[in-house]
Amino acid sequence: MLRAIDEADAPEIVQAFDRLTADSRYYRFMQHKRQLDPAALERGVHPRPGRDFAFVATIPAADGIDIVGAAQYVRANGSRRKSCEFAITVAEDWRGTGLASQLLASLVRRARRDGYRTMEGSVIADNAPMLALARKLGFSVHPVPEDATVVRVQRAL
Amino acid sequence: MQKPWLAQYPAGIPAEIDIHRFASLKDVLAASCARFGDLPAFNSMGTVMKFRQLDAASRAFAAWLQKVARLKRGDRVALMMPNLLQYPVALFGVVRAGMVVVNVNPLYTPRELEHQLNDSGAVAIVVLENFAHTVAQVIKSTPVRIVITTQVGDLLPPLKRILTNVVVKHVKKLVPPWQLAGAMEFNRVLAAGRTQSLDDVALTHDDLAFLQYTGGTTGVAKGAMLTHGNMVANVLQVGAWMSPNLHDGAETVVIPLPLYHVFALTGCLSFFSKGAQTVLIANPRDLPAFIKSLRQISFSAIIGVNTLFRALLDAPDSAKVDWSHLKLAVAGGMAVQHVVAHRWKQMTGVPLVEGYGLTESAPVAIANPVTIDEWSGQIGVPLPSTDAAMLDDDGKPVALGEVGEICLRGPQVMKGYWDRPAETANVFTADGWLRTGDMGLMDQLGNIRITDRKKDMIVVSGFKVFPNEIEDVLTMHPGVLEAAAIGVHDERSGEAVKVVVLRKDPALTESELLAHCKQHLTGYKIPRIVEFRSEPLPKTNIGKILRRELRDGRAAAPTGAPAVPAPANEA
Numbered sequence: 001m002l003r004a005i006d007e008a009d010a011p012e013i014v015q016a017f018d019r020l021t022a023d024s025r026y027y028r029f030m031q032h033k034r035q036l037d038p039a040a041l042e043r044g045v046h047p048r049p050g051r052d053f054a055f056v057a058t059i060p061a062a063d064g065i066d067i068v069g070a071a072q073y074v075r076a077n078g079s080r081r082k083s084c085e086f087a088i089t090v091a092e093d094w095r096g097t098g099l100a101s102q103l104l105a106s107l108v109r110r111a112r113r114d115g116y117r118t119m120e121g122s123v124i125a126d127n128a129p130m131l132a133l134a135r136k137l138g139f140s141v142h143p144v145p146e147d148a149t150v151v152r153v154q155r156a157l
Numbered sequence: 158m159q160k161p162w163l164a165q166y167p168a169g170i171p172a173e174i175d176i177h178r179f180a181s182l183k184d185v186l187a188a189s190c191a192r193f194g195d196l197p198a199f200n201s202m203g204t205v206m207k208f209r210q211l212d213a214a215s216r217a218f219a220a221w222l223q224k225v226a227r228l229k230r231g232d233r234v235a236l237m238m239p240n241l242l243q244y245p246v247a248l249f250g251v252v253r254a255g256m257v258v259v260n261v262n263p264l265y266t267p268r269e270l271e272h273q274l275n276d277s278g279a280v281a282i283v284v285l286e287n288f289a290h291t292v293a294q295v296i297k298s299t300p301v302r303i304v305i306t307t308q309v310g311d312l313l314p315p316l317k318r319i320l321t322n323v324v325v326k327h328v329k330k331l332v333p334p335w336q337l338a339g340a341m342e343f344n345r346v347l348a349a350g351r352t353q354s355l356d357d358v359a360l361t362h363d364d365l366a367f368l369q370y371t372g373g374t375t376g377v378a379k380g381a382m383l384t385h386g387n388m389v390a391n392v393l394q395v396g397a398w399m400s401p402n403l404h405d406g407a408e409t410v411v412i413p414l415p416l417y418h419v420f421a422l423t424g425c426l427s428f429f430s431k432g433a434q435t436v437l438i439a440n441p442r443d444l445p446a447f448i449k450s451l452r453q454i455s456f457s458a459i460i461g462v463n464t465l466f467r468a469l470l471d472a473p474d475s476a477k478v479d480w481s482h483l484k485l486a487v488a489g490g491m492a493v494q495h496v497v498a499h500r501w502k503q504m505t506g507v508p509l510v511e512g513y514g515l516t517e518s519a520p521v522a523i524a525n526p527v528t529i530d531e532w533s534g535q536i537g538v539p540l541p542s543t544d545a546a547m548l549d550d551d552g553k554p555v556a557l558g559e560v561g562e563i564c565l566r567g568p569q570v571m572k573g574y575w576d577r578p579a580e581t582a583n584v585f586t587a588d589g590w591l592r593t594g595d596m597g598l599m600d601q602l603g604n605i606r607i608t609d610r611k612k613d614m615i616v617v618s619g620f621k622v623f624p625n626e627i628e629d630v631l632t633m634h635p636g637v638l639e640a641a642a643i644g645v646h647d648e649r650s651g652e653a654v655k656v657v658v659l660r661k662d663p664a665l666t667e668s669e670l671l672a673h674c675k676q677h678l679t680g681y682k683i684p685r686i687v688e689f690r691s692e693p694l695p696k697t698n699i700g701k702i703l704r705r706e707l708r709d710g711r712a713a714a715p716t717g718a719p720a721v722p723a724p725a726n727e728a
Binding site for chain 2: 021022023026027028029030031032034037040072073074075076077085086087095121122124125126128129131135141144146147148149150151
């Protein structure tokens with residue numbers, strides 16, 4: 001089930017983060033992350049209406065950790081053309097189930113409703129599954145000048 | 158598929174090699190020992206081991222593993238030592254017993270060693286006493302149950318052996334105290350093995366020969382599964398490639414790179430298959446001793462990395478070495494600098510022949526013909542039975558002359574990563590190409606040039622360093638809030654590790670942080686430059702770090718910087 005993030009999700013997001021492998025964290029933050037930055041978490045669970053948004057995907061689990069994925073967008077840096085930047089994380093056990101695809105598609109629709117004209121994201125160049133997903137959902141892939149380790153994906157909304 | 162590069166092959170080099178000549182490395186060993194029995198196979202510290210002697214010693218070692226240690230086919234055996242005569246004995250012993258070799262950097266810290274032993278599931282380890290203290294610190298939390306220790310001089314003649322072992326232990330004090338209950342001495346293992354029979358294990362191309370560890374973008378070292386088929390293929394490919402310059406049973410080759418590194422490993426096996434004498438250099442960082450060794454022998458080939466060739470050129474006595482018999486100098490592992498190539502040719506009269514490959518391709522896939530007159534500045538053309546293509550992100554070939562990711566196919570390409578199906582799937586394209594992580598272009602003749610790197614990695618003197626691992630270690634320190642590692646240009650090592658750190662504890666000093674790194678990272682991974690920042694590191698709005706902006710900072714290494722990485726070799 002997908003729903004908008006809520007401030008009550010914060011503790012569970014921390015727990016879900018702790019379960020992610022180092023790889024998943026690296027793909028999300030592009031650096032080694034031992035723990036979530038409290039200020040960033042605080043911002044993440046309080047999206048500013050009309051400007052930022054975050055979905056969480058939940059599946060009821062016996063241990064009470066229901067969040068298995070999250071997707072968010074925020075206004076992109078110095079954007080004049082109303083562009084937003086997105087990120088997606090899906091728990092290892094739920095890879096390959098179509099969940100990421102569902103999250104990203106919902107994110108695209110929601111950003112359009114918020115009035116954004118384009119959506120963009122940075123992806124580690126060897127993150128083949130993410131690049132395949134982005135292409136499937138109509139994103140184009142562009143090199144980043146002077147950095148071959150990262151690519152930029154972008155689509156009109 | 159078109160192979161324009163075949164026209165570049167020197168006369169006599171086949172387009173394809175016959176990998177069915179040998180079923181396994183065991184057969185390579187048997188063929189060499191039968192053909193070259195009384196010739197010297199290895200030379201270490203002036204002592205020669207003939208093919209015949211290696212055959213007998215490795216047979217005894219294998220029999221001990223099977224009959225006394227009761228290890229099973231496919232069990233993993235770790236080897237943790239520098240280039241000594243014990244290395245080929247143990248290596249071929251493990252292979253003949255039908256087991257799998259796990260090469261370990263002897264200078265690994267306990268953290269690094271523990272990961273590798275656990276990940277590979279090694280049940281036995283052969284370790285030089287000088288490094289036994291590291292094994293002792295972690296063995297309880299690993300599956301290792303059999304330890305064989307050796308001393309530097311163990312395979313030298315009796316008097317020299319005693320003298321060498323006493324000097325290493327008591328004069329130079331190179332053996333920190335250690336305790337490992339039940340550890341066996343190498344020479345006792347050989348003696349006991351001689352009284353045992355060796356069961357012949359029928360090995361095929363599909364059997365694993367090595368779990369060869371290599372770092373990963375996401376921080377954890379992974380074991381590349383190199384099969385006997387992969388190794389036989391690369392031994393034959395490299396052997397065929399060198400044949401215009403090197404003749405069977407007539408060459409002496411210097412190997413100063415550590416055998417635990419895949420480049421030296423396969424290079425050594427190729428020379429071995431051609432009946433060459435391999436001169437093992439245990440510690441090339443001791444340049445005066447290295448030069449002295451070179452002056453005592455007449456040699457026709459040498460392999461190295463740019464940093465090592467540079468160090469040799471800068472050494473005061475290098476001009477006194479007799480280079481007149483040299484016919485082949487192979488460079489790999491890292492980019493060769495123009496100035497080094499130029500000076501090398503001037504001093505020795507022989508060009509640096511650059512090759513390219515990675516652990517995942519056993520390793521050699523692309524190389525310059527050995528008949529070139531001058532260093533080419535390119536990595537060369539694909540070896541026999543090897544395909545190379547420049548592919549885009551979709552796995553489609555780019556136009557000739559355009560930049561794409563260098564992708565490889567051939568019998569030397571690994572089966573996959575040990576126990577990591579997701580990462581294995583990620584490194585191969587849908588069509589089965591191995592993605593190298595290097596960007597390059599191919600000209601109309603099939604010559605390939607590297608232009609950039611897609612994989613986020615730092616190459617220090619031919620050793621790969623992955624930022625995530627460094628950041629993991631840095632953030633283990635309680636005084637660190639946030640850290641990022643990047644590669645910066647370095648004249649000597651090609652690249653060096655720079656870290657940018659935001660402190661939690663403002664009193665944390667550079668030397669404290671480096672001391673922490675030394676506890677958890679082997680030498681070449683230790684940061685050369687530490688930059689403390691007072692602001693969070695630059696990120697996109699959604700929180701992804703902008704490494705490019707970190708790289709834009711100062712690029713040159715300050716003089717007198719601490720923690721200088723090793724030239725070429727960690728042993």
